[in-house]
Amino acid sequence: MKITDTTKSFLELFHSNKSATIDELQQYHAEYPEIFQTYFNGYCQWSEERLINSLKRYEKKIELIQNNAAQLPAIVEEVFERMSTYFSFKPELEVRLFVGCFGSNAYVDHHCNLHFSVEMLSSALDCLKVLVAHEMAHAFHYLFLNEAKFDxxxxxxxxxxxxxxxxxxxxxxxxxxxxxxxxxxxxxxxxxxxxxxxxxxxxxxxxxxxxxxxxxxxxxxxxxxxxxxxxxxxxxxxxxxxxxxxxxxxxxxxxxxxxxxxxxxxxxxxxxxxxxxxxxxxxxxx
Known part of the structure; x- marks a missing residue:
């Protein structure tokens, strides 16, 4: 399993310039086009107003974002091991962690890549484990259907x-x-x-x-x-x-x-x- 963690790039931007601009936020989005093109196309409606409002909201959410960014990689690994053991099946998955603009909290794309928008998640350990398990269950489900030649x-x-x-x-x-x-x-x-x-x-x-x-x-x-x-x-x-x-x-x-x-x-x-x-x-x- 591969974890693509983009939260470090976001946090570096935020800490280097507490009053980050829309241009800087869009540079972060442009750095990871595979994530944010899908995100804004189907899971968060893009607008300049949304970016402006998100920049304001990040200041109040920065501690939660930091906590979730710190916890999630280990949680993802743990849940993956549990689910792989449960189903006796260990697929190749990619999990993508990012800071979004207060749209969807998590989703799985058509390639079975898992996405978690950390600003939208509870920082409670059990809540994070369950959400990761829910999205990972979707990915396992899609893979089982593929294996069974689902139309x-x-x-x-x-x-x-x-x-x-x-x-x-x-x-x-x-x-x-x-x-x-x-x-x-x-x-x-x-x-x-x-x-x-x-x-x-x-x-x-x-x-x-x-x-x-x-x-x-x-x-x-x-x-x-x-x-x-x-x-x-x-x-x-x-x-x-x-x-x-x-x-x-x-x-x-x-x-x-x-x-x-x-x-x-x-x-x-x-x-x-x-x-x-x-x-x-x-x-x-x-």
């Missing part, structure tokens, strides 16, 4: 794909990093207990609303259920992660089989069957 054209903006992938990553993170506060597996911070209580108390309503939305999916609904910018319906974002985890943990398959069954079977039909059985009470774990 990637099956993936659509339909809600089912995100429910599946985020459910798998959430569940796998709990297997690889067990025995910590349950809300952390969904929120990646230490203030998610209320989010979890709401999700568990209102599971039926949430599943009902998601089932309706799956009938007519859109980018707006993708944001509502799976993005930080969502949460208008119930007042809590990314509730799709909770339902995805519920779906995955009730499958009568091994986790490796769950990660590859879509190669030969219908994901949409499997999720629809699960939702139907849930409404009848067959999948309830209350």
């Amino acid at each position: 990637w054209s099956k993936i659509k903006l339909d809600g089912y794909s995100s429910l599946y992938f985020e459910g798998v990553a959430t569940y796998v993170s709990s297997l690889v990093i067990p025995d910590i506060g349950r809300s952390i597996y969904f929120t990646y911070n230490e203030s998610g207990d209320e989010w979890l209580r709401f999700s568990e108390k209102n599971k039926d309503k949430i599943i009902g609303a998601l089932s309706e939305d799956l009938g007519e999916w859109s980018m707006e609904k993708e944001r509502e259920w799976f993005r930080l910018s969502g949460g208008k319906h119930f007042g809590y974002n990314r509730l799709g992660y909770f339902i995805g985890n519920e779906y995955i943990k009730t499958r009568n398959r091994s986790i490796k089989e769950t990660m590859t069954f879509w190669v030969k079977e219908s994901l949409q039909k499997d999720i629809q069957n699960w939702l139907q059985l849930y409404r009848k009470g067959a999948n309830r774990n209350d």
Whole structure:
């Protein structure tokens, strides 16, 4: 595994000139085009105003950025060893650490490269471990699908794909990093207990609303259920992660089989069957 740590370049810029300019920040971005082209194309909308605001926010976040930059390499190594041992599989991965402009916190690209935007992360050790495990689970999942000759054209903006992938990553993170506060597996911070209580108390309503939305999916609904910018319906974002985890943990398959069954079977039909059985009470774990 390779770790590309760009945070040192950022911190050198910040410390050498506490009032860094937009030009200097853009020089940092230009130094790592493979990271920031992807970042600004899909995970953080670029604008001059965003850069200006980010420069102001860095001053308040610099200690957190330093702490996360110091902790993450060792955490990445530990989680990689744990996941490789769990699956008896040790792939070649690249993990990229960078300071972004307060967009997405973490993501995996189409080449299975993991990206962590350190200014957006909690500095609590358990939270960092779970987030790294979640993103690494995505990478392992994609590699298992590739190995099984998955037809990637099956993936659509339909809600089912995100429910599946985020459910798998959430569940796998709990297997690889067990025995910590349950809300952390969904929120990646230490203030998610209320989010979890709401999700568990209102599971039926949430599943009902998601089932309706799956009938007519859109980018707006993708944001509502799976993005930080969502949460208008119930007042809590990314509730799709909770339902995805519920779906995955009730499958009568091994986790490796769950990660590859879509190669030969219908994901949409499997999720629809699960939702139907849930409404009848067959999948309830209350």
